[in-house]
Amino acid sequence: MENLVPHFIELIRRSSTDLPADMETALRRAREQEDPTSAAQSTLDVILENVRLSRERSTPICQDTGTPIFYIYYPAGWSTLALKQQIRTAVAEATARSYLRPNSVDTLTGKNPGNNLGDDFPSFHFEEWEEDYLKVDLMLKGGGCENVGAQYSLPDTRLGANRDLEGVRRAVLDAVQQAQGMGCAPAVIGVAVGGDRGASYIKSKEQFYRPLDDTNPDPKLAALEGRLTREANTLGIGPMGFGGKTTVLSVKIDSLERLPASYFVTASYMCWADRRRTLIYRNGQVTIE
Amino acid sequence: MTSIDLHIPISEEQIRSLHVGDQVRLYGVVITARDAAHKYIEDTFMHASAIPDSEQAVHEELKRLWAGGVMYHCGPVVSRDAAGRWRFVSAGPTTSIREEPYEADVIHHFGLRAVIGKGGMGPKTLAACREYGAVYLHAVGGAATLIADSVQEVLTVFKKDELGVPEAFWVVRVDGFPAVVTMDAHGQSLHEKVFEASKQRLAELV
Numbered sequence: 001m002e003n004l005v006p007h008f009i010e011l012i013r014r015s016s017t018d019l020p021a022d023m024e025t026a027l028r029r030a031r032e033q034e035d036p037t038s039a040a041q042s043t044l045d046v047i048l049e050n051v052r053l054s055r056e057r058s059t060p061i062c063q064d065t066g067t068p069i070f071y072i073y074y075p076a077g078w079s080t081l082a083l084k085q086q087i088r089t090a091v092a093e094a095t096a097r098s099y100l101r102p103n104s105v106d107t108l109t110g111k112n113p114g115n116n117l118g119d120d121f122p123s124f125h126f127e128e129w130e131e132d133y134l135k136v137d138l139m140l141k142g143g144g145c146e147n148v149g150a151q152y153s154l155p156d157t158r159l160g161a162n163r164d165l166e167g168v169r170r171a172v173l174d175a176v177q178q179a180q181g182m183g184c185a186p187a188v189i190g191v192a193v194g195g196d197r198g199a200s201y202i203k204s205k206e207q208f209y210r211p212l213d214d215t216n217p218d219p220k221l222a223a224l225e226g227r228l229t230r231e232a233n234t235l236g237i238g239p240m241g242f243g244g245k246t247t248v249l250s251v252k253i254d255s256l257e258r259l260p261a262s263y264f265v266t267a268s269y270m271c272w273a274d275r276r277r278t279l280i281y282r283n284g285q286v287t288i289e
Numbered sequence: 290m291t292s293i294d295l296h297i298p299i300s301e302e303q304i305r306s307l308h309v310g311d312q313v314r315l316y317g318v319v320i321t322a323r324d325a326a327h328k329y330i331e332d333t334f335m336h337a338s339a340i341p342d343s344e345q346a347v348h349e350e351l352k353r354l355w356a357g358g359v360m361y362h363c364g365p366v367v368s369r370d371a372a373g374r375w376r377f378v379s380a381g382p383t384t385s386i387r388e389e390p391y392e393a394d395v396i397h398h399f400g401l402r403a404v405i406g407k408g409g410m411g412p413k414t415l416a417a418c419r420e421y422g423a424v425y426l427h428a429v430g431g432a433a434t435l436i437a438d439s440v441q442e443v444l445t446v447f448k449k450d451e452l453g454v455p456e457a458f459w460v461v462r463v464d465g466f467p468a469v470v471t472m473d474a475h476g477q478s479l480h481e482k483v484f485e486a487s488k489q490r491l492a493e494l495v
Contacts, residue, residue: 063437
């Protein structure tokens with residue numbers, strides 16, 4: 001297999017230092033909507049200036065470079081073992097170059113190995129596909145926003161939430177209100193309905209790979225995504241929780257099969273520093289989007 | 290909006306003159322401390338019958354620098370140049386509420402005048418701010434390159450090997466570090482207000 005390590009390092013550098021265009025556009029639009037002289041607008045100004053500086057200087061947008069989550073789609077015949085090894089090498093090197101903070105800690109001993117490598121760190125998902133090229137999606141998922149993610153088991157008496165889309169709506173609004181500014185609003189909310197607890201959390205985070213302005217192919221979910229975005233923005237939490245009109249930039253929802261006994265609604269929270277990039281390797285050529 | 294300059298150490302009088310919504314800029318020595326640092330402080334300085342000899346020097350230094358001083362909830366990305374000098378590359382605030390069980394005691398023990406972080410803190414810390422004369426300052430979460438810009442110099446670091454880079458006590462000199470007062474010494478908290486208002490709105494929506 002070809003040595004792709006330098007390209008994986010570049011994928012990490014771009015993810016950490018260069019906010020995707022769809023996020024930046026949404027933040028700019030939000031800035032225009034906030035009142036001039038409000039804390040909300042000056043906060044968005046600081047955020048946008050930080051985005052510009054980080055790109056220019058190639059330094060991490062946020063010091064919490066999060067859990068690097070890799071989704072790897074490969075044609076038949078590739079070695080996932082070799083791919084994993086190369087990506088791990090790239091992660092350690094990206095850490096040495098200060099594109100990533102040494103972020104992985106042994107939970108029992110408290111030891112930080114300093115290179116972001118552990119038995120279960122970074123996080124990998126491999127999927128063989130029918131395409132003839134390799135695709136690697138990387139997301140850097142910060143800890144502050146991870147901590148405010150929430151899972152609901154419906155029905156929920158407190159929320160009056162039943163096992164239907166109205167129940168989903170109530171659960172998601174509750175999660176956004178509970179999170180306040182602590183997950184670094186304005187946020188993207190990824191929602192999964194169904195599954196077991198673990199699968200539901202994974203599916204909710206996979207929503208963050210979707211382009212911000214896409215349309216859900218399911219018209220009912222598309223309508224609910226729009227409604228939740230509008231309603232969440234009437235909560236008045238605002239950028240960083242200072243108050244304001246922009247609490248979420250987008251809500252993305254998907255469903256997965258469930259057992260008759262279970263009905264989970266999982267809301268994962270992604271901070272405004274929604275760092276994700278994609279590497280494509282085709283016919284010996286690498287592109288990073 | 291004009292901002293108020295705070296030179297560290299800060300007097301109790303100046304801290305008590307601040308109100309929620311005031312924008313400030315900090316000048317002087319700030320020390321980072323987050324989750325593991327708070328646990329270390331609690332275990333080593335607060336609950337121990339006597340501070341072990343090995344930890345006396347750190348305690349003395351923290352006492353000296355934090356009297357009228359400022360704590361920053363932050364786990365930075367750092368780099369080290371060929372001469373061995375540390376530099377802050379990316380250094381935004383981390384979520385503060387995790388330190389809520391400890392912070393009131395820590396403010397009292399060291400005589401802190403300000404704690405910088407993000408997301409705000411709870412009633413125990415708010416009461417300590419009023420009682421001892423301190424404020425909570427909010428920095429913009431994620432604005433890490435911009436904030437690192439105001440860090441002029443890394444003076445030293447305590448407990449790096451034991452706690453790891455993000456969790457160590459980094460002693461830095463800042464020049465114009467930007468923040469907003471969101472909890473003041475008069476019992477006011479912007480976080481409490483926004484929480485209550487959003488809770489009411491949620492009740493209308495569901």
